[in-house]
Amino acid sequence: MRILLLTILLLLCLPSFAKEKSPALFSAFPNECITTRKGEICILPITLTYPEMSSSEHCLHINNRILGCWSPDKLPTDLELELDSDSTLTLKSEDDKKAPSVMLKVKYRQASTHRRRVRNPWSLF
C-alpha cells in the first residue's frame, strides 16, 4: 500500500520536474523608486536580467529616450537611473520585432502633494 501511494505521488510530481526551465525574461530589480515628494528626482540603482537575444546590437530606452546600445554580451547588468515619474525601460534591437519592457514606478513618502489654497475657489469676484 505504501509503495503504491509513493508511486502515485512520484507520478504526480513528475510533470513539474520534467518541465523545461523557463527562459529568462527582461526584468529589472528593484522596479520601484521611493522619494520624498512629487517633482523630486528619484535615483534608482537597478540590476537587469536579459532574455536570450540575437547577436545583433541591442539598445536600452527609457521613455523613448535612448540610454545606449551594446552587443548582447556587453549589455549592462547594473544601471543607475534618474526618474522623475513612472517610466518604461525598453530593450530594442533591429532584428527582434519584440521589444520587451519593464515598468519602473516612482512612489512618494509624502502621501499627498495637495496643498490648502489661500483663497477659496471661484473667488475672483
Added chain:
Amino acid sequence: MFSRFFLILLLTSAFHASALACENKLVCIEEDNWSIGVAFGAGARTNPLVDGDAIPLIILPDVAWYGEHAYFDNGEFGYQWQPNKDSTTEVFVRTNTERAYFAFWHPSNIFLPTNSVTDGAGTPSPGGEEDPPRYISVDDIAQRDWSLDAGLRTNWFNDNDRWSFTVIHDALGVHNGFSATGRYQHDFEWQDWALATHLSVTYKSSNLIDYYYGISQRDTSDETLWYSAGSTFQFTGGLLFNKPINQHWHWLGRIQITSLGSGVTDSPLVSKRYVTNMFFGVGYRF
C-alpha cells in the same frame, strides 16, 4: 516699512511650504499643477453706491497654481512659507476690490448719462422747502483709481478649520490706507457635498475708506454733501458649496454677506448697509 519687513522675512526664512495631507476637494490643490475652471450660472454682487447697479456674475473663472513656495490664486500672487505643519505665512499682492463698485459696467456708462444727483432722498419737507440732497450719485463724483494691495497673511489650521490674520497696505500710494482681517473657516462634507463656511471681521483705515467713500470738493461744490470718512469695521459671513456631477462638472454655489460699517454707510455716496454676493451654477474643471 512693509517692503523691508518682507525682505527680512524672505532672507531669514528657510522653510518650505510643504504639502500637507489635504483631502477636501473644495479647498485643496495639487502642487505644480494648474487648476483651471469656469463656472456658468446666475448671481450678482450688490452695489452699495447710490445709482450703483449690482455687478452681474454669469461666468466665473477659477485659476490657481501652487509651486513649492510661489503661488497664483484668483488674482493673488504670493510667496508662502510653512514654518510648521499647522501654519503657513505668505506675502502677496492683489488688486484692491473696493474700486469695482465704481467700475465701467454701470448702466449710465453704457447707455445714456443721467443728471440725477439723488436717490429719492431729496424729498420735500413738510414746509414745502426741499431739504438739500442727502445723497450723491456715483455718476456725479470724481473718478476713483484702482489700487494694489500688498499683504502679509498668517494661517493656522487643522484638518477642517482655518484661522487667518491678514494685514494689507496700499502698494501704489493711491490712498495710503491699510486694512486688517481676522477670519475663520470651517470645511466639512455632507453626503456628496463639500462645504465651507467662513466668518471674518475687517478693520479698514480712514485713509482707505475716505478715498473711496469720502466726498469733497473734488466731487461736488455743494459743501452740504462733503463727507470725511473715518475708519470702519466690516463683518462678513459666507457659505460655499460644491457637489460633483462627474469627473469634470459639478454643481457649485456661494452666498456671502458683508456689513459695511458706519464709516462707509454714513457717506452720501452709499445707500445700502450690506453687500451680498451670490452665485449658483455649474462649474467645469479642466
